[in-house]
Amino acid sequence: MARRSDHTRPELRELILAEAHRLMAEVGYAHFSAREVAKRIGYSIGTIYNVFGSLDLLVVAVNSRTVGLWAATARARLNEAxxxxxxxxxxxxxxxxxxxxxxxMAIYDHHMPEGETFSSDYVEQLGELIGIVETEIVGLLPQLGSGEAGTLTRSLLATVHGHCVFALNGTFALLGVHDPRHVALARVREALAAASGNVPP
Structure with a gap:
């Protein structure tokens, strides 16, 4: 395994982040640790903290990469839609x-300590993902102001997210709902119809 002298700082950052992302995919947020990342890449845990600053900022970097992949997936879906x-x-x-x-789930499970903020890269990636959805809503409802469109976008994302969580954790199956995707889409379409003025609020 290459050591500190074999990597530039940007190379080392990418090495750590790539392995951290793989580890998060394998074990999830609850079992994620900087120590395991360090072990896998053959560096000390101090090196990880030196590069990222803290475990929280490493997790934010992992989540930022995930959001970026998610946005790319959403754009690809729209290209074929x-x-x-x-x-x-x-x-x-x-x-x-x-x-x-x-x-x-790591995106939603992780919370920054009080007084600390998310990285600008994470905020930018998240804004890009939300912007993809908001652009589609504005295309359907051009009469909405930017503030209204932004609020509706976030509300619809919350609606779909809630349905998705219930689907993945088995709650919908327990409640007898067997097609959560269809139900989520129906709620979204109802909200869009209401915002368009086609149905009573």
Whole structure:
């Protein structure tokens, strides 16, 4: 295994991040540790903290990479969606979560300590993902102001997220709901119809 002198700082950062992302995918947030990442790459845990600053910032970097992959997946879905673009986004949400459960849940399981902020890269990646959805909503409802469109976008994301969580943790099956994707899409379409003025609020 190469040591410190064999890697530039950017190379070392990528080495750590790539392995941390693989580990998160394997074990999930609850079992993730910087010590295991260090062990896998043959460096000390101090090296990881020297490069990233803290375990929290390493997790944020991992989550940022996951969000970037998610955004790329969403764009690819839309490129193949034809006219059924909202359905493609909802299906894509479920598919990404199902195929990357540990990475996906880490985004929501991790919380920054009080007084600390997320990295600008993470905020940018998250904004890009939300922007993909918001662009589609604005295309459907051009009469909405930017503030209204942004609020609706985040509300719809929360709706789909809740349905997805219930699907993955078995709650919907317990409650007798066997097609959560269809149900989630129906709620999204109802909300869009209400926002368009086609149905009473």
């Amino acid at each position: 034809g006219a059924n673009r909202i359905a493609a986004l909802v299906e894509g949400y479920f598919d990404f979560a199902e195929r990357n459960q540990n990475l996906w």
